[in-house]
Amino acid sequence: INHPLPQSELQIDSDLLSQATLELFTAICIIFALAFIPASFLVFLIDERVTTSKHLQFVSGVKGITYWCGNLLWDLANYCVSIACCMVIFLIFKIEAYIYKTNFLCLLLLLFLYGFSIIPLMYLINYFFTTPSTGFVLISCVNIFIGLITTISTFILETFDGQVDLTHINSILKKLFLIFPHYCLGRGLFDMSQTYAINTFSLKYVAGYVPISPLQNDIVVAGYVPISPLQNDIVGRNLISLFFQGIIFFALAILAQYRFFIPDRGCMRTPKNLKSTNEDDDVAAERKRIYLDPDNTSHDVLRMVDLVK
Template sequence: MKCSKTTNRLISVNHPLPLTSQQSTEIRFILSIFASLFLLIPYCYIPAAFCVFLVKERITKSKHLQLVSGVDMTAYWISSYIWDLFLWGILTILIMCIFIMYGNETAQVFVGSVEIFFCTAALTFGYGLSGLPFAYLFSRFFNNYSSAQISIMAIFFLTGFVAVNAYFILDSLENTKYLARRMRPLFLMWPPFNVGEGLIGLSRNFFEREVLRQTKSPFSWKVCGRSLAFLYGLSVPYFSLLLILECSNDGGSGGSFGRLLRWLRDFMSRLQLQLQGVKYDK
């Protein structure tokens, strides 16, 4: 402190102690949790963007023109799916490059080792593998591609960011743990929830490895294995359901299988009319 007859001045110098390695790890863990959650927000935009072209092809009758020209409905959807997966693969590579650009120190949770790097890449690609047919199913309800894109983004936001936050909040409270466990089977049917849970699993695994000294593979069932299994496994039923719905529509192809589905649909409609007492001409 310096004092004079005319002025009084107080000079304070602060030299805080550096963070310990454990404190630094804990801060990095908390930041990685937030990063995992907020990654789900841009992730919800990606599948919706792929549906724009499908809806546009349908409303402009481009899809109808292909079908009447002899293109099989199954071939149409398989080719669209493979092309979108090819683009998603490029997108996965770009996302992983961005993680690497942030550096091992900042993005250590997601690219800290070769095994973690491939686990993050597998989560991202698996999200597209099941997320694309999941989005295709919702695109069938829209006749405007702008509305389809916005609505599908909202659906992925609710089934991803909102669902993940809701589950972990409910699971952290003693009075609502039972509710979280009951809702979990439903949440696991949603690809956005699975990728969010997988990213949080990587963050938790980082904390256990650096602080608790517990070594687990990121591909183990309790870390990311379950999320990966659902992400890759759900692609088959979602895409199969899409083909069934498309082939059962009037104008759908699908060969004998498609004709059988359309006959079953008409049979159920006639049966419902009979039960209601409505007469119809055979």
């Protein structure tokens, strides 16, 4: 019986590199596709702000936090439809790198948290545009550019194993780029597929090898010391970064709505003792009520203080 010769170390490295290149292309395609979905939410936000329909809602009594929470829940619901379509495609074509055991859960968390983080970021960006179509096109291009450049640059730098300086720069960039949801998604997809490839080859040729899970806390390899997930390129830190980015971006969107970052320029007020000679009694009573309630404990929707003609 003829048996094939075992692969040499050079052949295994070549196969891993080919597999990594293929999975990088898959990650790029996902980044490209998901760049348009968050940008599409800008269209309605910009249109509501420009046409003052958003202002009309606030005048009608809608609170700022209620407005943004409603938008976030609705946008996430629409985004989850896109996630479901992506998952179905992976299952139909049986892409093992993304549907194998814990990888499937990791993929689901990665896609959902990407939407959870980038949608509030779109809320912050909408103030910079007055034309919905311009905002959609420009932000779509920015999303694609950031996702591709950050992911590809770290992948290329990884190929220079013998260059100490480039390796150090790459480790710094991997931590610095975690502030971008686009990088967390692209790099997370690549690391997840790379982990699957390493498991596949190592189970064949390494005796006593324990498969690496992208979600496990410690990586245990026969003959090696367990590696901390904060030191190794696994998906856990990407998920954590996406989660905190979503909270921070949404909090900033709420603060921007209440003009927290815009200082009060002040205004000239009419003296309170100013009184018209022909002022009606009901007007005087209303003025007195407003003066006695400076904190608006009566919850008036609209207050005009010291308005004169």
